[in-house]
Structure formats: structure tokens, C-alpha cells
Amino acid sequence: MRPRPTHLRPSHLVFSYLVLAPLILFIAVPIGAVLLESFRIAGPMLPPTLYALTSRAVDRLPAGEQTAQIETWVESLTPRERMEASAASLSLIGKPVPWDRKANFDQQIEAAGKAVAALSPGERKEFDARYPLAAVMLHKRIPLAFKVRDRLSEREFVELRTGEATRYGLDHYLAFLHEPRIRNAAVNSFMLAAIACAVVVPLAFLLAYGVNRRAVPWPRAMRFVILVPLVSPPVIMAFSALLLFGRQGLITKELLDGLLGLIDAARTNIYGFKGVVLAQVLSFTPPAFIILDNVLSRQDGRLDEAAASQGASAWQTFAEVTLPCALPGLVRAFILVFILSMTDFGNPLVIGKDIQVVAGVIYDEMIGFCNTPLSSALCVWLLLPAGVMYWCLSRLLLGKRRFVSAGDLSAPPSLCVPVPARAGLSVLALGYAGLVFCLYAAVVAGSFTRVWGQDYSFTLAHFLPDLAVTGFISTHQGMGVVWESLMISAIGAPIGGLMAILAAFVIERLRPPGGAFLNFVVLLPAILPGVIFGVGYLVAFNYPFGQKSLALTGTSAILVTNILFGNMFVGVLAARSLLQRFDASIEEAAESLGANLVQRLVQVVFPMLRHALVLGGLYVFVDGLTTLSSVIFLVSPDHMLASVAIFDFASGAYYGLACSKSTVILCLVALVMLATGLFERLGPRRVRALAPRSA
Amino acid sequence: MAYLEIRNLTKRFGEVLALDDVTLAVEAGEFVSLLGGSGCGKTTLLRAVAGFVRQDAGAITIAGRPVDTLAPSKRDIGFVFQSYALFPTKTVRQNIGFALKLRGVSRREREARVQKLCAAVKLDGLADRFPHEISGGQQQRVALARAIASEPALLLLDEPLSALDAKIRAHLRLEIRSLVERLGVTTLYVTHDQEEALAISDRIAVMDQGRILQAGAPMALYNRPESRFVAEFIGETNLLDIERLGGRTARIVDSPLTVSLPEKLSGNGRRYVASIRPEHITAEGHDDHRLGQGRVLAVTFLGPVTRVEVGLGGERRLLVQFPSAKLPAEGLPRGARLTLFADPAQVTVVPDKDQA
Numbered sequence A: 001m002r003p004r005p006t007h008l009r010p011s012h013l014v015f016s017y018l019v020l021a022p023l024i025l026f027i028a029v030p031i032g033a034v035l036l037e038s039f040r041i042a043g044p045m046l047p048p049t050l051y052a053l054t055s056r057a058v059d060r061l062p063a064g065e066q067t068a069q070i071e072t073w074v075e076s077l078t079p080r081e082r083m084e085a086s087a088a089s090l091s092l093i094g095k096p097v098p099w100d101r102k103a104n105f106d107q108q109i110e111a112a113g114k115a116v117a118a119l120s121p122g123e124r125k126e127f128d129a130r131y132p133l134a135a136v137m138l139h140k141r142i143p144l145a146f147k148v149r150d151r152l153s154e155r156e157f158v159e160l161r162t163g164e165a166t167r168y169g170l171d172h173y174l175a176f177l178h179e180p181r182i183r184n185a186a187v188n189s190f191m192l193a194a195i196a197c198a199v200v201v202p203l204a205f206l207l208a209y210g211v212n213r214r215a216v217p218w219p220r221a222m223r224f225v226i227l228v229p230l231v232s233p234p235v236i237m238a239f240s241a242l243l244l245f246g247r248q249g250l251i252t253k254e255l256l257d258g259l260l261g262l263i264d265a266a267r268t269n270i271y272g273f274k275g276v277v278l279a280q281v282l283s284f285t286p287p288a289f290i291i292l293d294n295v296l297s298r299q300d301g302r303l304d305e306a307a308a309s310q311g312a313s314a315w316q317t318f319a320e321v322t323l324p325c326a327l328p329g330l331v332r333a334f335i336l337v338f339i340l341s342m343t344d345f346g347n348p349l350v351i352g353k354d355i356q357v358v359a360g361v362i363y364d365e366m367i368g369f370c371n372t373p374l375s376s377a378l379c380v381w382l383l384l385p386a387g388v389m390y391w392c393l394s395r396l397l398l399g400k401r402r403f404v405s406a407g408d409l410s411a412p413p414s415l416c417v418p419v420p421a422r423a424g425l426s427v428l429a430l431g432y433a434g435l436v437f438c439l440y441a442a443v444v445a446g447s448f449t450r451v452w453g454q455d456y457s458f459t460l461a462h463f464l465p466d467l468a469v470t471g472f473i474s475t476h477q478g479m480g481v482v483w484e485s486l487m488i489s490a491i492g493a494p495i496g497g498l499m500a501i502l503a504a505f506v507i508e509r510l511r512p513p514g515g516a517f518l519n520f521v522v523l524l525p526a527i528l529p530g531v532i533f534g535v536g537y538l539v540a541f542n543y544p545f546g547q548k549s550l551a552l553t554g555t556s557a558i559l560v561t562n563i564l565f566g567n568m569f570v571g572v573l574a575a576r577s578l579l580q581r582f583d584a585s586i587e588e589a590a591e592s593l594g595a596n597l598v599q600r601l602v603q604v605v606f607p608m609l610r611h612a613l614v615l616g617g618l619y620v621f622v623d624g625l626t627t628l629s630s631v632i633f634l635v636s637p638d639h640m641l642a643s644v645a646i647f648d649f650a651s652g653a654y655y656g657l658a659c660s661k662s663t664v665i666l667c668l669v670a671l672v673m674l675a676t677g678l679f680e681r682l683g684p685r686r687v688r689a690l691a692p693r694s695a
Numbered sequence B: 001m002a003y004l005e006i007r008n009l010t011k012r013f014g015e016v017l018a019l020d021d022v023t024l025a026v027e028a029g030e031f032v033s034l035l036g037g038s039g040c041g042k043t044t045l046l047r048a049v050a051g052f053v054r055q056d057a058g059a060i061t062i063a064g065r066p067v068d069t070l071a072p073s074k075r076d077i078g079f080v081f082q083s084y085a086l087f088p089t090k091t092v093r094q095n096i097g098f099a100l101k102l103r104g105v106s107r108r109e110r111e112a113r114v115q116k117l118c119a120a121v122k123l124d125g126l127a128d129r130f131p132h133e134i135s136g137g138q139q140q141r142v143a144l145a146r147a148i149a150s151e152p153a154l155l156l157l158d159e160p161l162s163a164l165d166a167k168i169r170a171h172l173r174l175e176i177r178s179l180v181e182r183l184g185v186t187t188l189y190v191t192h193d194q195e196e197a198l199a200i201s202d203r204i205a206v207m208d209q210g211r212i213l214q215a216g217a218p219m220a221l222y223n224r225p226e227s228r229f230v231a232e233f234i235g236e237t238n239l240l241d242i243e244r245l246g247g248r249t250a251r252i253v254d255s256p257l258t259v260s261l262p263e264k265l266s267g268n269g270r271r272y273v274a275s276i277r278p279e280h281i282t283a284e285g286h287d288d289h290r291l292g293q294g295r296v297l298a299v300t301f302l303g304p305v306t307r308v309e310v311g312l313g314g315e316r317r318l319l320v321q322f323p324s325a326k327l328p329a330e331g332l333p334r335g336a337r338l339t340l341f342a343d344p345a346q347v348t349v350v351p352d353k354d355q356a
């Protein structure tokens, strides 16, 4: 890193913090809010605290009324209530209650009279001073609260009325100890994550290896097919698997059951644990593939040749060189899949029948009961195993080895993969791609099919709400929800791209104090699962700073900001790497020629960062159309997103509607990516013209 | 039969003809350098011998055994890469011991041999470091030790010193030479540094555009280049136009000096030029050996020798190198007149470049 510019002008400083403030507000605050919320426990107040609160409330009574009012209240008490007030007063003056509080009331009342009479004169004075307020505190708190409501803060009023207050503790974290439901869900989540990792990481590695060593047919097309699910609507793998292998599935019901009579589709189908595993494997292989593809494509082919010249067979080269060098990637892929699986509620809800998982509990608690503290604590629990594992794995496996290769002098591998391995990899890759292709084909077919599994006749009803299937009423049935998604994406994309390059510029060039921390904040959403980000927005922006009027929940603004800040890191990373490639002296030259900050940005920086702007915007756009995990907590009946609607339809078994919306979204994403690709190809001449000067 | 035989090797990468009918024989224990400019096909030739590249035509035999279909791992070679290609996840010890481990050498014996190799390449005390924890020169030594650990009969080195700075380079090349000599291993060494090639090779093969132009001992290449490219590429030279006098004699233009053409004349109508090394030009001599008269344009004192640039009139210039001891004590003033001579026995006539 270059040292920070020594003379940061005040105007630059102001500009820096103006750019960076939203990052704090919309990324750090929600995540902090989740953490805070996870420790929040509502429970009864301790007597001294409640006594102090009561006394404060009594002070707020009109001065003239105070004594009279208290006298009236005290006189209206029953003997039993008086006994209780005595007990409370005794403990308030620090004396233990000398009688059995569990005895019957007559005995207790008698014992209380004796205990009070036995007090020393000094103690008696203190007792008498506490007694009226203690009586009010125990038995007349609610009338008191309403009497002085206007003169109390909202919080004081609630606390006085309920006698409960918020305290902070670990209770929610320990909930799984006494709630079998959560314990059960934790076991399931852990098992699923372990299985998903065990399948996905080797599968993705073999696919990436095959593609990079050109051991599979059409490696470039293969890479494309493997990556398509990344830009697809949510849970598409789960419900398309149901279309083929479900109770009403094309293969299970029509082929194996109906045509061949091999199974009974009503009993033998994909629903349940194996279905979740399948859906998770298909959903998480692409992200794991990206990591491993990246690692393998950078590996120095000379290392393989070195091993071969030493006499290593192809297998020995793989085991001794390729695999160890890919270890960091494998660790990262492993952790990623683990987190993705742990935080996945969509797939289990759609295809899991009644498999309970932790993410599902969070979803239920949030959507059903608005139980944010428990949900927050569970969110943190979801991260913990992955964090611990990452730490352990990096310690154990990676140590002080380094994995970067010689850079300029490295070359792609030239040695061929032996024929048997080539055949095996080809079969694997073709099988995988074939399955993915069939699933997508089922989705497209499903969107034109009247009722999958029963009536395979052609229909456009799923696209045109007027022709809708009768018997199902949903406001989100039509394509309106897709247009809403599109709108939100279209608003978020340019803002996201712009903010990303501004933030990158500030972090990379202006380097204000605290810049490194903000850089970390921007990257947080890349590491943290969407569930946390969604819950965080709900917690933070429901009553922001205790002001209902500032609430963002229920607006479309919260959707835009959530999507925007959740994906901003892509643009920031791209822009920073561009800025690192271009020499800062270009801008300094502009500045020395008299350009001010705005001119410098518009004339010099923006053209340089155009690629990052487009990429950052594109990411926000695509995510807006396809994301589920965070926005699902933020949508409202008035502001729905297509991805959430798809999830709802899929979990409600309205496959036609889920399919038709998925198809439209897939087309939209393809269109936009194509257009961006064209734009990028036509455009970056100016950037290229700038590049040589920096070299 | 030579230990390594390369016959009529041809390799094409798309449009580029990387190897064009290359034939070369390397005797057992011989140290042969492949020398040429960037992109002339040196690396490709070396990689074809190692088996990393499969030639389009031609044959390679190692120790009398055809290896064309043999995998690199079966060719019994050691290879040193320009980028070293040390295994980044293995320590120096594991890197060097890798070949031994593959051959099932026991742990104890492996330790002992790695120890010896480390000593041989002066790496003591670094055995447990990772490659990124040692310097470039040390990495180079590890790469060398790794390549000879399995005692291969053929050692292939691809510009092993190009990533190092000049001083270490000069030092290491002598170490490589003496190590290779001690082991008696047949060596093919790629470099684009002619000084390096001259310093350590038994023979040098000069390459250009995928062809070997001339192969021979360093002295022979220097004193009897067979083409203008080789004359210019190895050392410095003056190239002078000649007029043919018939038969195999010719006269240098504007001078009485007669020279003889090479014995095998390549093709009719081929133009020839005379090549005279700067140190073969003298300030006194026989009248028949007179090259011409000129004025001193520039003088560079280099210690034992002094280089003088002489203008012969017009564009023609000669680079001359005198032993400093033979010059007058006050040196040569600029503009001084000089008459220059050369011994025809030291003048080589070579075919000119192909006319485009």
C-alpha cells in the first residue's frame, strides 16, 4: 500500500466522509443491530429498579394530588395485597422476609403483622417511608402508568405498565439447550451442510479441473452451463427437481410409475432429505466452481512439467502438485458451501417436506412471530461453525506455505490428462450439464403447461393473469411483480455502480483516516450470508433511532438499499483493482492543471472506472432479480419482488406460476447481460487509450 | 552414435513455424548451448526434447532409444525452468527429494542424498525453508539440485540465469559448468546471452527463426562464422562489401585486400560480405593488407584495450580495437588520420542476409 497522502485537503475529507457515511448507515449499522438484538432479552424488572421507576412516575402526578391519590390507592388494598407490600418493603430496606412466602395467605398475613411490629424504631421509620410506594408498585402500577402517560417517555410507560424491561444476556444463544425443535434443526442443518460440502467440493473441483485442463468436451461452453445457475431465480433447482422427480414428476410419475410401473410415485419421490441434498448440491456447485476455477486457471503449468520431468506419473503430479497448490481454494470453497448450506431456508422449505433446519427456524420466527432477538442469535450461531472451521483449516492445512506462482513466467498447463481420467471427467461433466439442462428445460416447459403432472396441455395462463387458473387468488399472480422487481433493480443498478466507484476512489486515492475499516465494511456483505443482512435491515430500520417516522420497512426504498449495499462490494473491488493499475499521477497531472475534485472525477476517474461501474451496476441488477435470502424479510404486500413471489409459489406448489416468472427473469437477465457485453465491447476504447500512459 | 540425436525436427504453432527442420547431435557428456534471439525456437526445441511439446515431424533419440512417443516422466531427464517452477507447497528439502521419493528411495537415504545435493549447490541450512522464503539465486540453486537429484543422463536448462542480476549470473554459470562436468551429465543449455554461451559451452548451436544456422565450438563460431547472422550475433564485427574477382577470390571494395570465398558456395547470385573482428584490424602492416584510410571519430578507453571508431569517408565506418599498450602515451586525438590493415587470413567472407 502506498502511504496516505500527507496533505488531505478539508474539502476532500468532507467529500470522503459524505461518500462513506451511507456505508456505515446501511451496512455496519444493520449488522451491528443483529448482534445487539441477539443479546436482547425482555424480562421482569428487579424490585429496586421498578421501585425507582414507580417513584419517578409518582413524582409526575400533579403536585396537589400526589399524597391524596396514594392514600386512596393504599386504602383500597386487600389484606393479602398489604402483606405483599410489606414483604416488598422489607426487602427494599434490606431485611430478609422472615416468614414462609409459600404458606397460606391467612398465616402469611398474621406473620407479616408480627414481623413489622418487631422492627426496631429506626427500621420502622424506613419501612414506613417505603411502604406506600411499594404498595403502588405492586398493585397500582397500571392505573398510575395511564394517569401519567403524557408525562412519561414511551419506553418508561411500557416498562411501568408491564413491569418488564430489556436486559442483555446469552439466553437466545442457549435456546437450543431447552428447545428440542431448535436442537433438532441444528442437527439437520449440520448434517446437510456436511453432506453438501462432501459432495459439492469434490464435484466442483473435478469440474473445474476438467474445464481448465481441457479434459472435458467444449470446455468454454461447459463453464458457461455450470455458471448459469448463479444468475437464476431462487430455489429454481428445488422446484425444477420436483417437476422431474416429485410426486407429480415427469420422470417419477409419468415414466417410472405410469409407463414402466417400477415405482409408486406417490411414495417414492424426491421429497425429503435427499431432495434437499440434491437441490443444495445443484445450487452450490456453481459458487464453489467459481472459486476453484479461479485457483486452477492461475496454476502454473510449469509445475506439472517439473513434476513430470522428475518422473512423476499424471496421477502423482495431480496428488503431489495440483491438489496441494489448490488447497487454499478448496478450503475457501468448503467454507463457502458450508455457510451457504447452513443459511439456506429456501430449498428445505420447497423440497424438504418437513425437514427442520436452523435457517428455516429463523424464517419461521421472523415471518410468523417477528421474534427478532431469537432469529438474530440463531443467525450468529449459523456463522460460528464456519468461522471456527475456517480458522482451524487455515491453521492446520495452509500454515506458512504460499501458493502464488511465478507470475509473468507462469504458463497454462501443456501436458494432457491421461485418457481414462479424461473419459471419467467427460462423463461427469456431461452428466452434470445434462441434468442442469433438463432441469431448466422443465422450468421453461412448466411455464407453458396448464397443471404439471395432471394436465399437460399448452397454456399462456401463467403469463397472462386474466387467463389465470381459477381457485387461486394472489395479488402477485400477474407479471406486475416482475416489473416491480425490474424497477427496483433498474433504480438500484446505476446508484450502486456509481456509489461503488466513488467509494473505491475515496478508499484507494483520498485515503481518509478510517478508510481501511470502511473497506472492510464494504466487503462484509460478501462474507456474511443474506439472512443476516435481511434480519439486520428489519431490526435496524423498523424504528430507526426510536423514530417511527424514519421507518424504512414496508417501503420499496428498503429493498433498493438492501440489494444495492449487499452487492456493492463487486463494483468496489473491480474499481479498486482498476485504480491500482492506473497510476495516480494521471489524476495528479489533471489536478496540477487546475482541475478541482469534481472535474478530476468526471474527466479522469469515471472514464477509467467505466468497466467497474458497469460491472457493479450489473451485479446489483441481476441480484435484484434473483436474490431471496435477505429481501424475503423486507418485502411487504405493497412492495413485492418476483424472486420472493417465485419462492412463495414454489413452496405452495404453484409450479406454473413459479416457472413462468422464472422463465421471464432468465430472459431478462440474459438480455441485460448480453446488452452489457455489447456495450463493454463497443465502449472501452478510451480506457485502453489511458492504459499505456500508466505503464 | 551421439547420446542425444535430433533429426529434422519441425514444429508449427498455428501460423508460427517454431522449429524448421532442426538437426542436432549431442555427444555423451557434452555441454551444448542453444543460442538465439527471442522467439527463435530455443525453448520449443528444449521442450520437444523433454517431451512437453510433441513435434509435427522429425525424430528424437536419447541414448539410442527413440523417445517420440515417450511421456516426459519416462525420458530420464532433468529440467530447469526459466521460472524455476519450484513446488510452492514443498520445502527446499521436499523439492529436491521429490524425484527420489517418487523412485521409492528410503527416507534415510533420501535425507543423506538431499544433504549432499544441498552441499553441492551451496544451500546448507536452507533445507526447511519454503521457496518463497529464499532469494532468487537460491531458488535457482534449488531448481538445479532438484533437476540433478535423480541423476539423469540428460540435463535440460531453459535460460536458468535470466532472472538474476549480472553479477550472480556470471558467478553461477561457472558453478553450473563445474557441477555438470563433475557429474558427467549430457547438457543442453538455452540462453540468449552470447557471452554466457561462449563462456561455458563445449559447443554452441546458433538459432534463428526456428533453424539452427551453425553449430560448433565457441572459438570456431567466433573465428569462422558461416553466415552474416552468426558473425553479427557472436561478438562484434565489421561487415564490408566485396567485389568478386572470379573463382573463389574477391576484393574488398575500395581496398587492395583480396580475400577468399568460403569453400561451399551457397547458390548462385548470392551476395557475400566480409566480416572482420575489431581486434583483427591493425594500424601497421603489409601494403597488400591495406584496408583504407580514415579519421578517428571516437575513442573509448576500456583498460587493457581501447576502442576506436574510424570514419572511412561517406557512411562507412570501422570499429577497431587496439591493445592500449600499443597506443602513443598521449592517446589518439579525435580527427587523427589512421591507415588500417587486416590479415586476409583473419577475414571471413559470409553470405549476406537473404534479400527480401
Ligand SMILES: Nc1ncnc2c1ncn2[C@@H]1O[C@H](COP(=O)(O)OP(=O)(O)OP(=O)(O)O)[C@@H](O)[C@H]1O
Pocket: B013, B014, B016, B017, B018, B036, B037, B038, B039, B040, B041, B042, B043, B044, B045, B192
Ligand atoms: N504454446 C505455444 N503456442 C503458440 N505459439 C507458441 C507456443 N510456444 C511457442 N510459440 C511460438 O513459437 C515461437 C518460438 O517460441 P520459443 O518459446 O521457442 O522461443 P524462445 O527462443 O524460447 O524465445 P525466448 O528467448 O523469448 O524465450 C515464438 O514465435 C512463439 O510465439
Ligand SMILES: [Mg+2]
Pocket: B042, B043, B044, B158
Ligand atoms: Mg524461451
